[in-house]
Amino acid sequence: MTETHSNAYASVVGALTASEAQDFERHLIECSACAEEVMDARAIASALSTTVAVNPPARLRGSVLASIAHTPQEQIATVTALPRSETVAADRSSRRNRATSLLAAAAVVAAVGFGGWAVQLGQDASDSQQAADVALSQRAKLASLLTAADVQTAKLASLLTAADVQTAKLASLLTAADVQTVSGRFISSDDSGAVVMSEERQMAVLVATGLPKLPEGKVYEAWTVKGDPAPAGIFTSDDSDAVVELSDAAFDADSIAVTIEPAGGSPKPTGDAVFDVSLPPA
Amino acid sequence: MAAASHGDEQAYAQLYDATSRNVFGIVLHVLRDHSQAEEVTQEVYVEAWRLAKRFDSTQGSVSAWLNTMAHRRAVDRVRSAERRTQREHRHFEFQSDNVAADPAELVVATDEGRRVRRALAQLPEGQRTAVELAYFQGKTQREVAEHLQVPLGTVKTRIRDAMQRLRKQLGEAAS
Numbered sequence: 001m002t003e004t005h006s007n008a009y010a011s012v013v014g015a016l017t018a019s020e021a022q023d024f025e026r027h028l029i030e031c032s033a034c035a036e037e038v039m040d041a042r043a044i045a046s047a048l049s050t051t052v053a054v055n056p057p058a059r060l061r062g063s064v065l066a067s068i069a070h071t072p073q074e075q076i077a078t079v080t081a082l083p084r085s086e087t088v089a090a091d092r093s094s095r096r097n098r099a100t101s102l103l104a105a106a107a108v109v110a111a112v113g114f115g116g117w118a119v120q121l122g123q124d125a126s127d128s129q130q131a132a133d134v135a136l137s138q139r140a141k142l143a144s145l146l147t148a149a150d151v152q153t154a155k156l157a158s159l160l161t162a163a164d165v166q167t168a169k170l171a172s173l174l175t176a177a178d179v180q181t182v183s184g185r186f187i188s189s190d191d192s193g194a195v196v197m198s199e200e201r202q203m204a205v206l207v208a209t210g211l212p213k214l215p216e217g218k219v220y221e222a223w224t225v226k227g228d229p230a231p232a233g234i235f236t237s238d239d240s241d242a243v244v245e246l247s248d249a250a251f252d253a254d255s256i257a258v259t260i261e262p263a264g265g266s267p268k269p270t271g272d273a274v275f276d277v278s279l280p281p282a
Numbered sequence: 283m284a285a286a287s288h289g290d291e292q293a294y295a296q297l298y299d300a301t302s303r304n305v306f307g308i309v310l311h312v313l314r315d316h317s318q319a320e321e322v323t324q325e326v327y328v329e330a331w332r333l334a335k336r337f338d339s340t341q342g343s344v345s346a347w348l349n350t351m352a353h354r355r356a357v358d359r360v361r362s363a364e365r366r367t368q369r370e371h372r373h374f375e376f377q378s379d380n381v382a383a384d385p386a387e388l389v390v391a392t393d394e395g396r397r398v399r400r401a402l403a404q405l406p407e408g409q410r411t412a413v414e415l416a417y418f419q420g421k422t423q424r425e426v427a428e429h430l431q432v433p434l435g436t437v438k439t440r441i442r443d444a445m446q447r448l449r450k451q452l453g454e455a456a457s
Contacts, residue, residue, distance in 0.1 A: 009442040014357040015416035015423040039341055044448050046346035048417055049308035049353070050395040051402065054388045056306035060320055065295055067324065068331040073289060 008034045012041040182277055195246070195256050195277055204250035206233075206258070212274065214260065221261040222246060223269055224253035232256070234265040253279055283344045287334035294331060301345050302327075303390055305352040310388075312356035312420050322359060326352045357420035401451040409444035412437050 004027040010016050011024050028035050179198045197204035206222055214220065219236050222244055223229035232247045250256060258275035285293035305326055310319035330337075330348055337347055389395070402410055408430070415426045427437045 006438050006442075009445045010416070010423045010438060012445065013413060013416040013441060014353055014420060015426060015437075015441065017422050017424070020422075040449065041445050042350055043342055043346050044445050044452065045353070045417060046304075046343075046349035047394070047398050047448075047452055048402070048413075049304040049349045050392060051389075051399045052307040052311040052418070053303040053390045053392055053395055054307040054310050055303050055390055056323055057320065060306070060323060061295070061298060061302070064298060064324055064327040065291065067328045068294060069291060071328055071332050073287070073331065074333055074335060 005031065005034060008037045009041055012038055012045045180280075182279055195250070195279065197246075197250060199251055202248060202251075204246040204248075206244045206246055206256060217263050218260050219263055219265060220258055220274075221265045221269070223257045223259065224249040225255045225257055226253045229257060229269050231265060231267065234261075250279075255279055283334065283337055283339070286331070287337065294334075297344065298327060301348050304345060305348050307389065308349060309352050309356040311418050312353065312360055318359065319356075322352065322355050326355060353417070360420040398448075398452065401448050404451065405444050405447060408432075409440045409447070412440040413444045416441060 004023055007016055007020060007024045007027075011021060016024060024034075028038065178200045179196065182195045182197075194207050195204060196207060211220070214236060219234050221234050222232040224232045224247060226249075230247070230249055232249060233244050235244045246256065255276060255278045257269070257273045257277075259269040259271040259273050261269070261271055283293075283297060286297055302323065306319060306323045309322045309326075310316065313319050313322065326348060330351060337344060341347075402413075405413070411430065412426055415421045415429060416423065421429065423437045423441070424434060427434045430437070
């Protein structure tokens with residue numbers, strides 16, 4: 001147990017000095033054991049406050065409510081954890097192994113990107129403890145993205161090795177403060193897809209697994225739908241999985257859809273939608 | 283909190299009603315000064331409103347979020363007051379005529395409070411004192427070690443053991 005490691009409980013009861021707290025907060029970003037311990041212990045520390053409950057003076061309520069009435073709220077989208085895919089059957093175990101190693105690769109890249117972000121945040125935040133809270137919550141969000149969506153994330157990871165998409169760009173998407181994940185289902189199959197987007201990073205990606213096999217001479221085409229569907233990208237898939245970078249119109253769209261179109265794509269959808277997911281209002 | 287994070291002031295008022303006595307209580311017990319406790323409590327609720335969207339229910343309850351924020355601010359304030367008075371070579375004492383006689387007299391007895399107090403009372407004395415000095419008086423682990431005249435490592439262990447024991451006794455419902 002390292003010195004910093006042993007500070008998990010002390011941090012929760014507020015027994016660290018400012019510089020110890022800073023060291024510990026840095027440690028928290030990379031140590032999931034501590035992050036979990038802290039989360040747990042916070043609930044206990046918080047329960048201690050019930051032993052000293054005191055009713056605040058009535059005027060405080062009015063004063064708080066008057067203040068918030070003209071205090072704007074910070075706007076951050078939250079991550080919705082993707083449903084764990086139950087569709088990886090035994091005969092796909094070799095793919096799963098590959099997915100696991102890709103996942104590890106994604107985790108490494110994400111951690112590097114995340115570290116950089118945390119450092120930057122530390123400089124910006126006036127309150128280092130507040131930065132630690134944000135780092136902890138972002139870390140948990142990232143972890144939930146990496147574990148709850150193993151298959152989808154593995155596909156994101158496979159993009160890291162693809163020549164046409166910049167590794168750094170994808171890592172930055174995964175670690176953006178406002179990264180948002182919306183999952184949907186493919187029509188007439190149990191497989192799932194998800195849209196991962198960050199307005200801050202100006203990047204939106206469609207991640208699909210278990211795509212139906214394309215008929216000869218056909219392609220998948222993604223659409224951003226707001227009123228009339230607009231083409232958002234054409235893709236095919238060799239192994240029924242795909243990761244597609246969507247056009248910027250995704251940020252304004254009400255939904256993202258995928259249809260099967262003739263090779264080369266169409267200006268307007270001509271086939272039936274095989275995938276459709278509604279995006280939350282911006 | 284979900285509603286409050288979308289700007290629902292009425293939902294926030296309800297949240298305030300449900301949580302403010304714990305928030306105010308812990309701040310008052312750490313600061314031991316009524317007007318400062320009011321100030322910090324106000325700051326906590328305005329800050330929580332501003333950052334409401336950062337609250338993540340998978341990371342714990344909203345009361346744990348608020349209490350953590352409140353405790354931290356109170357401890358920060360006590361410590362900076364201590365630093366100030368140390369610079370002035372004065373014994374630490376709040377210069378306010380608004381000091382509550384003893385916050386303990388004002389404590390609202392709740393079922394959960396009783397349950398937690400029982401659990402605290404069952405801790406071995408060394409563990410309980412370490413947690414109380416740190417959490418309720420805002421002392422650093424080093425100060426706790428000096429106060430109790432035990433090595434720093436012992437304080438760390440006592441705090442950890444105390445928290446783990448409390449968790450076992452209070453179970454999952456504690457928040």
